[in-house]
Amino acid sequence: MSKNTFFTVGPSEMYFSVEMHMKEAFRKQIPSISHRGTAFQNLYRHAAGHLRELLQLPESYYVLFINSGTEAWERILQNCVEKKSCHLVNGAFSKRFAVTAQELGLETEVIETPDGQCIDPKNMLLSNDSELIALTYNETSTGAMQPVSDITSIRNGFQNTILAVDVVSAAPYINFNVQDVDCLFFSVQKGFGLPAGLGVLIVNEKCLSKAVKKQESGKSLGSYHSLPSLIEKAEKYETPATPNVLGIYLLGKVAEEMNLKGIDQIRKETDQKAAIIYQAIEDCSYLKPFVEKKACRSKTTIVAELHDPAEHKALMDYLSAQSMKVSTGYGKHKDKHIRIANFPALSKEQMERLADALVAFKKVEV
């Protein structure tokens, strides 16, 4: 059986060195070490340090390990909002961020834009009592990526509001200035090419202060994964519960290797590989980019729409037969779209092979 290449948007292709690091972890008995000892503290310090370098995080931001991007939605809202949060919704995942707030009993202010578009910050009017703005930098369900200048505009427009940014399927490719946001989070099975089961939540002092204030007013922040609890442990490179130790070890190793390459080079390669795929989509008469506005097209999760949904199954089967796995569309777009990951684990050669296959599927009918 030949190996598949996973262009799926997460879980996705493993970063080239993960299997080797996993073997090494077992050789070093990492899965058996105590989460309350020096060896674990060193793993945490190593992983957090390399993430800090890779994502260009200021020292004042806390790097916290949780279990998934989905958990991040819950913890941020539970800790940083007392009454009302504002959600910029342009797809299924930004919508779930808003639904999470509603499930937690919060009021939500939803600013919605059709799938495939980005929110225009010029039209943003926020009620006075929204304590947090939830923005999805890269909407995995549609392939829309918010332009960097918009994040700066939102920051400038709402300086006192907590700005929480979902970078689940974008990290480590983040083009915006991290200092413009108060909170960001991702899971490792996407851009980091790691096995699922670990999330990273990054917050600044403003988020912590808000949580402490909420707690002091007698409201619950949840329990073991409240921000004060996570941060108290993080200060000594520990976690409140036994974490995914192996996941943190692997993340540290991969982040270290990414730093050897350098984030600028990773961004450059990501842009080049994205250009190859978007060009292929343009060259295919049966496909078009789902996101019309070029400035909003994601570099990391590329979504193409089929002119004729009847061809969807044939295209998926055709790629599968060549050991290439891409994601279907999400939700209502399931049989109309294909979604292609462009994460650091996927090489230029692999993206070119996919691009060639897409073009060869059905010759341009002029």
Next chain:
Amino acid sequence: MSKNTFFTVGPSEMYFSVEMHMKEAFRKQIPSISHRGTAFQNLYRHAAGHLRELLQLPESYYVLFINSGTEAWERILQNCVEKKSCHLVNGAFSKRFAVTAQELGLETEVIETPDGQCIDPKNMLLSNDSELIALTYNETSTGAMQPVSDITSIRNGFQNTILAVDVVSAAPYINFNVQDVDCLFFSVQKGFGLPAGLGVLIVNEKCLSKAVKKQESGKSLGSYHSLPSLIEKAEKYETPATPNVLGIYLLGKVAEEMNLKGIDQIRKETDQKAAIIYQAIEDCSYLKPFVEKKACRSKTTIVAELHDPAEHKALMDYLSAQSMKVSTGYGKHKDKHIRIANFPALSKEQMERLADALVAFKKVEV
């Protein structure tokens, strides 16, 4: 560097086949498969099925995958208690279960017994409004294991109350009748000898009904990991968020192997190995079992007290020098106790080697 044997109470020694299954998982590209596809559903079905057999669970109980035993405390209380829970506290972990309830804003009724003892159900009086009884079957901090007959007594005494039992450091060794309890949970880095980062939460219909009732009264159950949300996905062998796919795969493999051996044989071996260690402790003039009452002594996490805490460091160093890692005492007992795991991953030969070393540390001074 010689390999250590981890007699630590969790994370602990890996089950003998875990490294092999991990290699196989990478060969089969398990870390890259989608959590929304048939391959993952088959993993879930396989793992849940083997857990069902191993733990002798009725078909009507739901097997849910979460992230840790700590998370289980939060989710159970968040979903199954509206106002008040009752906690049987006899050590640090049963206490944290109660503290979790308080952090979630619930009232708690605490029935406390000194460390090293078990709650006597004969003395249990419960106020009418406690909706859930939280019992820690095996208190990892002290090495006290609740006698099976007590669980039956509590069940008979409080038939309408939800009985939630923490079996974190006991599973798969569970001697009680699972049908006597409504909810049980554990994490995989203890008795299953797996890498940390996965928890298993098992609930019956009574827990689900209670959660639905709480939700209908307008109260929040949390978000993605509420019981209705977990169970809705579990019905089709999926999870609400991307789970620790690799952890579920490994758990299924190890549970399958444990079933080949059979739970009766695992219990028998556990009892035999426990007898070896308790005998060694009796044979050591410098040690005594911390739990006085024999019927309350844990079979899976054995705690010994040093007559002279000044010898603690020397004992730990002496065992370390022979590549044997045991846990220190917990909390206030840190330098007075050693805690020894007796999980299925540890062979009779390994337990005998530890027993011999304990006896040889300091000859009996008669």
